Amino acid sequence: MSYEIKLDIFEGPLDLLLYLIRKNEIDIYNIPIALITEQYLAYLDMMRSLNLDLAGEYLVLAATLIHIKSRLLLPPAEDEESGEEGQDPRAELVRQLLEYQTFKEAALSLEARPLLDRDVFSRGATAEDQAVAEEEDEGEIEIGVFELVQAFRRIIAGLDPSDDLVIDTDRMSLTERINEIMERLTESRQLTFTELLGARTDRKGIVYTFLAILELMKLRMIKAYQSGPFGPIRLFLAVEE
């Protein structure tokens, strides 16, 4: 059966739907929903019977198809209150299919380009090139933030899980504030809490600044003094340079 060959090469429910439309030589702007839904569900059954992993998205689209089918069975909506001229219930699905089809076309045109190391080749690296590369440390690589977070994950994978390793954007915002405070204290030796706040008078700015100061005190990196209740809080580097 040609079915089996096709099954594992669908890139998702939209792909399967496009395949059925093409197979039945259907006009994409006028999809016979009953027919397509029936064939679509038959494919899902077959995939299940073959124990193929069925991504949840396939079921979501099945539900959408059934919903559209039921809406088409109802008499044309007389939505005079909303002023809408009873839109074709298939419209959104058609739009989605057309968009996906365009990107499938884009993928094909990308694939058809002359690819480096498949269709075109650059000069082979010579022994000299390799010598130069080795001189500057073993196998250096160019990196972006993705490589950085991957490296971090690799390292901590081997650590004691009880380590406090929760890293989220809030924590990094706090770190950002800590660095700023240390930079400013290194420049001016002492600062008051108000001076540190500067223009940051929003709630988030105040909270982060306060938390950053607590963290720095805990780390014994700064010292804080207050001349009396409600007096200005003065901050100093714990260790003078």
Next chain:
Amino acid sequence: MEEKMAIIEAIVFASESPLTAERIAEMIPDAQKRDISAILQRLVQEHDARGGGFRLAEVAGGFQFRTREDMAPWIRKLKATRPSMLSPAAIETLAVVAYRQPLVKSEIDRIRGVDASGALKGLLEKKLVRIVGRKDVPGKPIIYGTTRKFLEVFNLRDLSELPTLRELKDLQE
């Protein structure tokens, strides 16, 4: 050949990645970027006119010597190893990123109708896609875009060399 032209040719030839006129200008003290661009164009023409086994190609905003496309069957014989190919899911995902960048992952998922996590991770590891930043909306999702290596591998001068989505759509009618 004029000396300055030979120097530029040597530098481009020796480089492992495409070189821009700007970078070459940094290496040749008394040269203007404009002159270098003009010389590079003359070199492109000269090599095309020679009709040899390789040509000077304009890729990723720079210049690199590359074999002629029709020489591929012969080079493949030389290189015993098969190049690692991208899966259809990876190419689809790459196409969406290339045309819609900068974009967040949920947008890719929506267009393709499936979760793009695996494909996206593979493209990040292959350095064809990169993290560009975060979007300023609740949850601050990561924004993705294509890399310079994407242009190099797909033999593109820049992104504008890709056919437009409209052109691709017309192709289907």
Next chain:
Amino acid sequence: MEEKMAIIEAIVFASESPLTAERIAEMIPDAQKRDISAILQRLVQEHDARGGGFRLAEVAGGFQFRTREDMAPWIRKLKATRPSMLSPAAIETLAVVAYRQPLVKSEIDRIRGVDASGALKGLLEKKLVRIVGRKDVPGKPIIYGTTRKFLEVFNLRDLSELPTLRELKDLQE
């Protein structure tokens, strides 16, 4: 240029090591070793006559394209101005500093399981890591953090733009 000559030129150009006429003959079925040797000699002459930045050189019993000897000073400049890259040890150290800052060296050593002195020194020189301050405990250990340049190099507006471990994990699915 004659087709067979272009093919041979392409093969030699793409090869990573010098190629002999015998090796090339294996790749071109209907070619005689003698013809190939003759073509290689003609290619050598043609490139010498062009006087470009590179030539076809006969080395170690084979043929290879190489830059002209007198171009060496320029090639050295090219290699010297390569975009700076990081070793795996440096990336690991930088990752630990970026995500766990502010922290002391002993903490980096503990997390990485090896002494980070060398990597840390390199990162300080590249100005990706800086001394943030000292801790007021015995020994007054130095505390490290990332720099503004780190943000620039990684194209980040601020540290909260760094991807989190959760986000990375979400891509593994």
